[in-house]
Amino acid sequence: MKHIVVIGAGPAGMLAAGTAAEQGARVTLLEKMNKPGRKLVITGKGRCNITNLKNWEEFSPHVHPVNRYFKPAFYHFSSEDTVRFFNGIGLPTLLERGSRIYPASERAFDVADALVQWLERLGVDVQCNTRVTGFVTEPGTSSRIKAVRVARNSDSRPRNFSEAVTLPDGADENSTRGTTGEGSASAGEGSASAGEEWEIAADHFILATGGKTYPGTGSTGDGYAFALALGHRVEPLFPTLTALMPVRYDMRLKGIQLRNVGLELVVNGVVKQAEEGELFFTDLGIEGPIGFRVSRNAVIALNSGQQVALHLNLKPALTREQLLRRWERESDRKPEPEQKGEPVRQVGAKQGSSAVDALKLRGFMPGGLVGPFTKYVTESGMHPVDAMQQWVFPITSCEGWRRAVVTAGGISMKEVDSKTMQSRLVENLSFAGEVLDLDADSGGYNLQVAFATGRLAGSCVPK
Ligand SMILES: Cc1cc2nc3c(=O)[nH]c(=O)nc-3n(C[C@H](O)[C@H](O)[C@H](O)COP(=O)(O)OP(=O)(O)OC[C@H]3O[C@@H](n4cnc5c(N)ncnc54)[C@H](O)[C@@H]3O)c2cc1C
Structure with missing residues (x-):
């Protein structure tokens, strides 16, 4: 034997x-x-x-x-x-x-x-x-x-x-x-x-x-x-199958889980992979099913010294025009009575007509996302509709x-x-x-x- x-x-x-x-x-x-x-x-x-x-x-x-x-x-x-x-x-x-x-x-x-x-x-x-x-x-x-x-x-x-x-x-x-x-x-x-x-x-x-x-x-x-x-x-x-850490990661994102979102892996400015599904923000960065799915190619690119970014699309099911129309419809609406007392924070003020308040953003994303998103719109100078469909996270490292x-x-x-x-x-x-x-x-x-x-x-x- x-x-x-x-x-x-x-x-x-x-x-x-x-x-x-x-x-x-x-x-x-x-x-x-x-x-x-x-x-x-x-x-x-x-x-x-x-x-x-x-x-x-x-x-x-x-x-x-x-x-x-x-x-x-x-x-x-x-x-x-x-x-x-x-x-x-x-x-x-x-x-x-x-x-x-x-x-x-x-x-x-x-x-x-x-x-x-x-x-x-x-x-x-x-x-x-x-x-x-x-x-x-x-x-x-x-x-x-x-x-x-x-x-x-x-x-x-x-x-x-x-x-x-x-x-x-x-x-x-x-x-x-x-x-x-x-x-x-x-x-x-x-x-x-x-x-x-x-x-x-x-x-x-x-x-x-x-x-x-x-x-x-x-x-x-x-x-x-x-x-x-x-x-x-x-x-x-x-x-x-690992978390990807964005540059100057906003820790307020930690714990937010998003469903039905789009994620593109962009290497040296070129889209290498596109996924849709669930994404999680954790203490380690961006992960969850679609984060993991792009992580293999992202780590290969990081290891070879290439520039890596993740582009998050919060509304992948809508075209820009559809989202813009919805955005403008929301602008005409009055805040809900229970929200009236909340302080209104101006976002994207540089864009004039695209200026937006935090209350309005809540109609488009989970509450926890509003603060970090507001910061991103302010810093990038993007129209909120564009930022919602292309929130760019430059990636520095992986777990x-x-x-x-x-x-x-x-x-x-x-x-x-x-x-x-x-x-x-x-x-x-x-x-x-x-x-x-x-x-x-x-x-x-x-x-x-x-x-x-x-x-x-x-x-x-x-x-
Ligand atoms: C958190 C987590 C969740 C996961 N979830 C899933 C899932 O749901 N589905 C899925 O398909 N995959 C999942 N995976 C991946 C999966 O667990 C691994 O791919 C799988 O366990 C690999 O099996 P393996 O037997 O090759 O190695 P391992 O499971 O790593 O086993 C290797 C064994 O060898 C022993 N060993 C190592 N060196 C020595 C030594 N010198 N002498 C004696 N013994 C030694 C180790 O102690 C260990 O017990 C997950 C992995 C992790 C970390």
């Missing part, structure tokens, strides 16, 4: 481990945190958007940077297979907004629990608080792994899944790793070791250590250093690893056989999940990438 070691008990590693066990392998799953799936339990705001029920044609545009590398894994284990799989292991699911799948209980903890119980039933040896610190290759060759080196984390207290997950602030933010020698990677957050290190030998290894966002969940980017040490190329890493949702970049798919997830360089190594140079939009796509690549890696291990 072959012995398979899987590194990282996130969704990708758990699927890989269980699948390899189903094939008859003896499987050891190593996890440095005190429980498997620490990131999984915070997904989807604690509800876990498990997958997105689309066929390949509709799913693939949401996968980056080169979706064809994900195609074999998706065909091997599609979104429909994911739903069938979870229902089969005792987790009922529900469908939302046409294609998004959640656990019927709407508790991400239940997804992690279901996976852990599945692993238990299959006899997978799950070793938590066990941090892989490096790989040991066969003497005289770097293309075959003999063992992983592991260390015990000092915090080995058993905990329940349902315990609240607290994320330490800023752990490991901006850490970078260059090319290192074999086994020189260290495990960042939660890495306090009791000093003892030992080796676990196996026939085959699956690396599923995730990305490096939300490092408090255990995903601190260790796998990239391991892959580099084994000779693999790691494409440049950057945070995606980094600490609170970005996903890591883009990673182990180059050019060096991975996407039909098996096996390394093209190291004969007994496979990869799965976010550690790879595959990332996706928000909406259940990233977990599908993790589940499908994990499933494929686990099913292709040597028998």
